[in-house]
Structure formats: C-alpha cells, structure tokens
Amino acid sequence: xxxxPEMPKMNxxxxxxxxSFKYEVMKEHDGETLKVCFQCGSCTSSCPTARFSTSYRxxxxxxxxxxxxxxxxxxxxxxxxxxxxxxxxxxCPQNVEVANVLRVLRNLAVxxxxxxxxxxxxxxxxxxxxxxYKIPEMRLRKRAELGLPPLPKANLDGVDKxxxxxxxxxxxxxxxxx
Amino acid sequence: xxxxxxxxFIGCTIPxxxxxxxxxxxKTFAKLxxxxxxxxxxxxxxxxxxxxxxxxxxVLAARNLCLAEQQGLDxxxxxxxxxxxxxxxxxxxxxxxxxxxxxxxxxxxVGMEFKGTIEAxxxxxxxxxxxxxxxxxxxxxxxxxxxxxxxHCGCHLLRPTKIFGWDDPENPEVLKGLIELTGAExxxxxxxxxxxxxxxxxIDDKVALQLTREKLQHIKMAGAQAMVTxxxxxxxxxxxxxxxxxxxxxxxxxxxxxxFPQLLGLxxxxxxxxxxxxxLRVSPSKILEALxxx
Ligand code: SF4
Ligand code: SF4
Numbered sequence: 027x028x029x030x031p032e033m034p035k036m037n038x039x040x041x042x043x044x045x046s047f048k049y050e051v052m053k054e055h056d057g058e059t060l061k062v063c064f065q066c067g068s069c070t071s072s073c074p075t076a077r078f079s080t081s082y083r084x085x086x087x088x089x090x091x092x093x094x095x096x097x098x099x100x101x102x103x104x105x106x107x108x109x110x111x112x113x114x115x116x117x118c119p120q121n122v123e124v125a126n127v128l129r130v131l132r133n134l135a136v137x138x139x140x141x142x143x144x145x146x147x148x149x150x151x152x153x154x155x156x157x158x159y160k161i162p163e164m165r166l167r168k169r170a171e172l173g174l175p176p177l178p179k180a181n182l183d184g185v186d187k188x189x190x191x192x193x194x195x196x197x198x199x200x201x202x203x204x
Numbered sequence: 205x206x207x208x209x210x211x212x213f214i215g216c217t218i219p220x221x222x223x224x225x226x227x228x229x230x231k232t233f234a235k236l237x238x239x240x241x242x243x244x245x246x247x248x249x250x251x252x253x254x255x256x257x258x259x260x261x262x263v264l265a266a267r268n269l270c271l272a273e274q275q276g277l278d279x280x281x282x283x284x285x286x287x288x289x290x291x292x293x294x295x296x297x298x299x300x301x302x303x304x305x306x307x308x309x310x311x312x313x314v315g316m317e318f319k320g321t322i323e324a325x326x327x328x329x330x331x332x333x334x335x336x337x338x339x340x341x342x343x344x345x346x347x348x349x350x351x352x353x354x355x356h357c358g359c360h361l362l363r364p365t366k367i368f369g370w371d372d373p374e375n376p377e378v379l380k381g382l383i384e385l386t387g388a389e390x391x392x393x394x395x396x397x398x399x400x401x402x403x404x405x406x407i408d409d410k411v412a413l414q415l416t417r418e419k420l421q422h423i424k425m426a427g428a429q430a431m432v433t434x435x436x437x438x439x440x441x442x443x444x445x446x447x448x449x450x451x452x453x454x455x456x457x458x459x460x461x462x463x464f465p466q467l468l469g470l471x472x473x474x475x476x477x478x479x480x481x482x483x484l485r486v487s488p489s490k491i492l493e494a495l496x497x498x
Contacts (some may be wrong), residue, residue, distance in 0.1 A: 112363035
C-alpha cells in the first residue's frame with residue numbers, strides 16, 4: 027500500500043536555490059525557529075505519518091526550506107501529509123516549532139496557488155454556513171427527535187467579513203463569493 | 205445559579221454525524237451539576253482550515269472567543285480539536301500583543317473586540333479541575349467492575365506540551381484517572397499517545413487508516429474489551445472507519461469504541477438507550493452482556 031510521492035518534476039528551475047526563502051518563512055507567525063534546526067532527525071523518527079508514508083520526512087522538508095529549495099518544497103504534495111499531532115515539536119532538542127514551521131510552509135504553498143481541493147471545500151462550507159460541513163436538514167430534524175436543542179445559525183455577515191479580511195477569499199469556490 | 209456554568213461550544217462534527225456523543229454528554233453532565241448554556245451564534249473553531257490559512261483559522265477562533273466573552277462564560281467543548289484550537293488562540297491573543305492588535309483590527313470591522321477574559325476548556329479539564337474526582341465518584345451507581353478498556357486522549361489535548369502542559373503527553377493520565385472512577389480498568393498499550401490519523405484522511409486515506417489500524421492492533425494486543433475516546437473525530441476513525449479497515453487489511457477487530465460520557469453514564473446507572481449506545485457502528489453488546497446490563 028505504498029503511497030506514491032508526487033514530487034514536482036526535477037529540473038533546473040525546481041532545484042534553484044533561493045536564499046531569501048528562509049526569511050520568508052521566518053517572518054511568518056511561528057516560523058522564526060526554522061533557522062535553528064540542526065538536522066538531528068528526531069522529528070522524522072517521532073512522526074507517525076513518516077512511519078507509513080514512503081515520502082513524508084519533516085527533517086528533509088526543513089532542510090530544503092533552509093537551503094531555499096522553494097519550488098521543491100512548496101509544490102510537493104507530501105507537504106500536506108502532516109496530521110498536526112505536534113509530536114515533533116515536543117521532541118525537537120532545538121525547540122524548533124516543527125509543526126508550526128510546516129504549517130507556515132503549507133500556508134505559503136496556498137499563497138502560490140497550491141491548494142488541495144479539500145481545503146477549498148471546507149473553507150467554502152464555512153463561508154456559506156458558518157460550519158465546516160454542510161449539515162443536512164435531516165440531521166437537524168433528528169436533533170429535534172432526540173430532544174436536542176436546535177443548532178444555532180451563525181451570523182454570516184460577521185463570519186464572511188472576517189474571512190475576507192483575513193485573506194481567505196482565495197480559498198473559496200468562486201460560486202460561494204457573494 | 206450553579207458554579208459549574210459553561211458556554212457549550214458544540215462545534216461542527218458532532219451535529220454533522222456524532223450526535224450520540226452529545227446525547228450522552230448532556231445526560232451525564234446534568235447528573236454532575238454542570239450547567240450548559242447554549243450559544244445563540246457560533247462558527248467553526250477554525251482548525252480544519254489551519255493547514256491552508258493560519259490567519260483564517262485565527263479569526264474564526266477569535267470570533268468564537270469574543271462571543272463567549274460577551275456572555276462572560278468559559279467555553280466547554282466535547283471536541284479535542286475545538287478545545288485545543290480555542291485554547292491555543294486564546295492564549296496567543298492574550299500573550300502576543302502584535303497579534304492581538306492585528307486580529308482586533310479585523311474584529312473591529314464586525315463590531316467585536318478580543319479582551320482576554322475567558323478560558324476555553326475540554327470537558328475532561330472541567331471534570332478534573334472544576335467538578336473534581338470526588339463528586340464524580342459520588343455519582344457512580346453501578347461500577348463497571350471487570351471491564352477492561354483502553355483510552356485514546358487525542359493529540360490536541362496533549363501537544364504541544366508548552367501550550368497545554370496539564371497532562372504527560374508520553375504517558376497521559378487524566379482520562380485514565382477518569383475512566384478508573386467508573387470501576388473499569390484502563391490498560392496501557394504500545395504507542396498510547398499516538399495520533400488517530402483523522403486530519404489527513406481526505407489527503408491520503410491509506411496513511412491515515414494505517415495509523416488507525418495500528419492503534420486498534422495495539423489495543424487488542426493489550427487485551428482491552430473496548431476503547432474510550434473524547435473527540436468526535438478520533439471516534440469517527442476508530443468506530444465508523446473500523447469496518448473499512450477490517451476489509452482493507454483483512455483483519456478483525458470488533459472493538460467497541462465508547463465516548464467517555466457513555467462509559468460514565470453506564471456507571472451512573474443510565475440505560476444504553478439514554479446514552480444512545482445503539483448509534484455506535486461497532487456494537488457494544490458484548491461488553492453490555494459482560495456487565496449484565498442487557
Ligand atoms: S528535531 Fe528539531 S533540530 Fe532535529 S531535525 Fe527536526 S527540527 Fe531539526
Ligand atoms: S506534527 Fe506533522 S510532522 Fe510533526 S510529528 Fe506530527 S505528523 Fe509528523
């Protein structure tokens with residue numbers, strides 16, 4: 027059941043080092059600690075995903091980011107395999123915010139237009155309903171049958187405005203944008 | 205007015221497909237004197253979109269925190285993800301001035317302001333710190349003697365330790381302590397604090413299900429008759445996905461997975477129907493027979 031790593035094509039362009047990349051990562055919230063990773067590998071050996079994925083290795087991703095392999099990092103599909111369990115962060119001897127640095131990298135990938143479809147779907151659901159899932163009418167009726175109080179309706183004026191202010195518009199399916 | 209009064213943040217996953225958790229939680233909380241105040245407005249905690257946009261996660265969480273501040277109540281949740289996210293963002297906004305200013309700038313456009321006056325708690329924090337073990341012990345009518353279970357606490361209540369720090373992530377004890385109050389025995393098993401895999405199931409289901417499968421294997425090896433969770437998402441992986449895992453790996457587990465309030469409710473003497481045990485995918489009938497409940 028080995029998963030196929032979908033790495034971007036290796037050409038001169040993908041392998042170009044961009045020394046400014048690490049600074050871009052480090053200026054994001056929780057991204058600063060990228061600079062102190064000394065490549066011991068505790069993160070990878072603690073990582074539950076790395077145990078079952080043939081391609082996901084947090085230590086390698088951090089090294090590539092330090093070196094400035096911008097496209098190789100941001101276009102890699104494996105970047106999205108982090109479960110955000112934070113075991114790596116807890117075990118890093120250098121106090122690197124490993125899981126947060128990896129999240130910064132995924133956020134940067136989104137800014138470059140690399141968004142797995144599921145996130146467009148989830149963000150659009152929140153924009154349309156306030157909730158991350160579109161909860162079917164049937165479930166709401168079942169709540170009543172079970173004697174549960176009705177689910178409140180989120181004030182979407184507030185929710186949508188905040189999503190837009192936070193730059194979340196690019197995550198939405200175009201049909202949802204009012 | 206009770207001193208155990210909280211704003212009930214139900215989140216999205218429970219009303220979407222894990223209502224049995226809510227039913228059992230409401231019943232057991234009432235017996236412990238916990239008063240749940242319903243929210244008249246809330247939105248997704250923000251966690252699901254964090255991988256794509258931290259900023260969007262932050263405003264979504266902040267909006268919920270502001271709604272709770274307006275009510276002057278601490279938040280209680282049943283979901284480790286919601287609790288972890290609201291707790292983390294609450295703390296970051298309280299401590300990091302620059303971040304708070306930026307988020308408050310957004311919030312001001314919708315007539316809100318983060319002030320930092322409340323706390324967000326998962327219900328097992330509430331049980332341990334606010335209700336207290338003695339009161340829970342007093343509520344037990346039918347101790348579940350002889351029942352062997354294993355716990356899965358969920359990453360978002362444990363790590364990063366720097367933020368949570370209320371349990372040992374390498375050897376979590378809080379849920380274990382609560383389980384033992386019911387009279388059941390809580391077994392240790394290999395890699396106990398490991399992740400359920402839920403967050404990546406839509407990205408790579410093979411990797412996600414292998415994580416879940418390995419936990420089920422370790423729990424069976426330890427000899428547990430059931431598993432106990434405190435998160436709707438973890439529960440979906442272990443209960444709802446269990447038959448899929450059995451098919452994919454040609455392996456049998458038949459391990460019932462109870463929400464902690466269901467286990468507690470049984471020990472309080474509530475009936476299986478009152479606790480919506482019939483909604484579980486993996487039937488708990490064997491353990492109910494062993495406990496002489498049916
Ligand atoms: S554990 Fe920390 S220092 Fe070691 S490789 Fe990972 S991030 Fe770098
Ligand atoms: S947070 Fe992500 S990278 Fe770190 S151990 Fe967990 S799955 Fe691996």
